[in-house]
Amino acid sequence: MNLMDALRRTTIVAACLPVAIALAQDAPSPAPAVTVIHCPNLFDSIAGKMLGPTTVFISGNKFDKVEPGTQTAPGATVIELTGATCLPGLIDDHVHLDDQFGKNTYAEAAHVNFADEVLRSTLYARRTLLAGFTTVRNVGDTNYDTVALRKAVAEGTVVGPRIFTAGPAISTTGGHADHTNGLSMDLQGDPGPMQSIFNGPDEARKVVRLHYKEGADLIKAMPSGGVMDLGTNGSGPQMTEEEIRAIVETAHDYGMKVAVHAHGAEAIRRSVIAGVDSVEHGTFMDDADIKLMKEHGTFYCPTVYTGQFVAEQAKKGAYPPAVTKKALEVGPQIIKTVSRAYQGGVKFAYGTDAGVYPHGQNWEDFIYLVKAGLPPAYTLQMATINAAQLLGHDDELGVVAPGKLADLVAVPGNPLDDITVMSKVSFVMKAGVVYKRDSQEVLTQ
Numbered sequence: 001m002n003l004m005d006a007l008r009r010t011t012i013v014a015a016c017l018p019v020a021i022a023l024a025q026d027a028p029s030p031a032p033a034v035t036v037i038h039c040p041n042l043f044d045s046i047a048g049k050m051l052g053p054t055t056v057f058i059s060g061n062k063f064d065k066v067e068p069g070t071q072t073a074p075g076a077t078v079i080e081l082t083g084a085t086c087l088p089g090l091i092d093d094h095v096h097l098d099d100q101f102g103k104n105t106y107a108e109a110a111h112v113n114f115a116d117e118v119l120r121s122t123l124y125a126r127r128t129l130l131a132g133f134t135t136v137r138n139v140g141d142t143n144y145d146t147v148a149l150r151k152a153v154a155e156g157t158v159v160g161p162r163i164f165t166a167g168p169a170i171s172t173t174g175g176h177a178d179h180t181n182g183l184s185m186d187l188q189g190d191p192g193p194m195q196s197i198f199n200g201p202d203e204a205r206k207v208v209r210l211h212y213k214e215g216a217d218l219i220k221a222m223p224s225g226g227v228m229d230l231g232t233n234g235s236g237p238q239m240t241e242e243e244i245r246a247i248v249e250t251a252h253d254y255g256m257k258v259a260v261h262a263h264g265a266e267a268i269r270r271s272v273i274a275g276v277d278s279v280e281h282g283t284f285m286d287d288a289d290i291k292l293m294k295e296h297g298t299f300y301c302p303t304v305y306t307g308q309f310v311a312e313q314a315k316k317g318a319y320p321p322a323v324t325k326k327a328l329e330v331g332p333q334i335i336k337t338v339s340r341a342y343q344g345g346v347k348f349a350y351g352t353d354a355g356v357y358p359h360g361q362n363w364e365d366f367i368y369l370v371k372a373g374l375p376p377a378y379t380l381q382m383a384t385i386n387a388a389q390l391l392g393h394d395d396e397l398g399v400v401a402p403g404k405l406a407d408l409v410a411v412p413g414n415p416l417d418d419i420t421v422m423s424k425v426s427f428v429m430k431a432g433v434v435y436k437r438d439s440q441e442v443l444t445q
């Protein structure tokens with residue numbers, strides 16, 4: 001094994017067909033045949049409105065009936081959520097479950113093993129679910145470990161959210177996902193398609209096909225520089241429009257959507273024109289980009305809290321100099337961009353970049369989105385029906401309605417009056433199984 005291989009800790013993860021896994025994740029649960037939940041309030045994610053007292057009937061892993069008032073059914077298990085507001089299970093469309101930045105992250109790259117990262121990811125998955133996020137889109141991992149995590153959650157080996165994963169993010173040489181950036185030349189090697197690095201449309205197609213082969217549900221591409229790598233360029237374009245188009249056309253052929261990490265205006269413009277499904281971060285989005293995103297129906301995942309978090313960490317000296325400079329520039333800008341993009345009619349989905357900040361605090365974006373001027377009800381739609389639409393699974397997720405998967409969470413009080421209650425999720429049900437009740441974890445294993 002050469003040094004490059006050692007650094008990438010290449011491990012073969014069994015490839016699984018995404019469709020089969022998606023279905024297996026939602027196999028009928030061991031929950032009682034019928035459960036009845038009494039919700040004092042229920043958020044209607046389609047209308048963006050709060051409903052009064054509602055009874056939710058659950059049969060197996062799906063919602064059966066949703067009716068006004070307080071009702072019951074013979075032989076049913078009744079759950080009273082006194083004083084609470086019920087919402088569809090929350091969805092975070094931008095997480096990194098196998099990673100969490102800490103003060104030792106950059107030094108750890110030299111001595112933390114792949115297995116260490118995988119074991120940590122099981123804790124991060126559990127924290128995410130207990131925070132009320134019953135579904136996540138993982139947009140960038142190491143060596144497809146979240147494909148294995150997806151399978152472990154589906155099998156019940158690990159407690160966590162339903163996972164849709166992009167596998168490793170894809171990038172050009174020296175780009176944001178080139179993990180040899182900043183290493184000494186002796187250690188860099190020449191990463192190529194097998195390491196998710198490409199140059200030119202043909203290699204781009206190969207990288208996308210390799211991801212399909214290894215079980216990715218979607219593609220995450222890095223057409224602009226980023227904050228957390230050791231490169232110097234935080235926002236400039238790092239892919240040609242032709243390269244992005246090759247990614248999008250190939251991914252769509254295979255039924256996979258494309259999310260792009262893009263900070264700079266030119267990288268956003270090229271990506272939207274090439275037909276990507278979502279822009280992540282979007283920090284320096286200009287008015288022309290906003291117009292284009294509205295026209296193309298491109299989703300925006302703003303990761304607004306992460307912007308604030310990295311700027312604060314940079315001020316405390318938590319990052320190397322190259323990262324500090326970029327974090328101070330990019331962080332504060334995102335909140336302004338969020339306001340402009342919302343006013344400009346861009347469609348938002350909830351995506352936080354959990355992993356850059358600690359997992360389980362995925363609710364922080366609600367607070368900052370409201371600070372940016374978004375209506376609280378819209379932020380809740382972002383994390384339910386809009387996020388489900390971006391996943392392409394709004395037929396079964398993001399809404400409490402008959403026939404949908406029984407993902408339901410509750411918070412004390414009313415988030416339309418006080419958005420901070422989203423930090424206090426007290427009840428979590430995923431596919432009909434209760435994982436948290438009265439703010440305490442319910443052991444399911």
Ligand SMILES: [Zn+2]
Pocket residue numbers: 094095096139140353
């Ligand atoms: Zn990210």
